[in-house]
Amino acid sequence: MMPLQSVFLIRLSLLWLLLSTLAGAILLVHKAYGIHPSTWLLLPLHFEMAIWGWMVQLVIGTAYWMFPRFLRSDIRGPELPAWILVILFNSGLVMILSGHLFTSIPGLIFSGRFFLLTGIGIFIYLIWARVISYRNV
């Protein structure tokens, strides 16, 4: 059964995929029609949403769902850190995107990267012990 944290991670990754595609499509049309010079501001957003929002988040959500589970009641480990991971990862990404758009506000990208890093740290903490085989080989 897919855990609720994975449902959130995977569905959010799908939304980031859609937003990244929209940004990419606008950039592509801008290359042909020259909409406005500031359209290029979307380029770093397009990258960040595709890499972190879509691909990395989908991998995290799927790994949290599918990796071998523990033989105890909390089959995927404590739930609270997994929820914190969902929140930190996505709020961090929003901060990074805001930092690219509003360059006058200092520290947004730095704080966003810190949130992402903490989220990834929590993911490693949750998944490390589940990289395991229960066979005697």
Place this chain on the structure above:
Amino acid sequence: MPKISRLFIKSGIIYFFLGMILAFVAELPFVNTGALLLPVYWHMIVVGWITQIIMGVSIWMFPRIGKDRKKTETIPAHLAFWLLNSGLILRFSVEPFLLLFTTNQAVLLVVLVSAILHISAIISYLIEIWPRVRTRPVIARRSE
């Protein structure tokens, strides 16, 4: 593995190979394309290869609605494949030459159509996969 997943994965493998060929060709000393091929290369790898593999595997492996044991292939899944690949082919065939044809309306129209095809493909994929990303249905949980 359903046919649509095989199409996504094989198409992804082809784009991976093409992307690597492009990266190799761009590095040849007598080829001077500058940054023209860079967006083509990146989109071949990230969309053509990685995203298509993810789409194919998720359509194959993610939980199905109800008791769909025959693994029915849906229209949105097929639409996602054909729209995305036609969008990518159009894009790759005109994007490197855009600077040469800045006033050619036909070329500009191809770019616009390609962008619309990309967005439509992703929306089709979301229609297919969104309802399948879920915890176990309430009815099944009650029967445990």
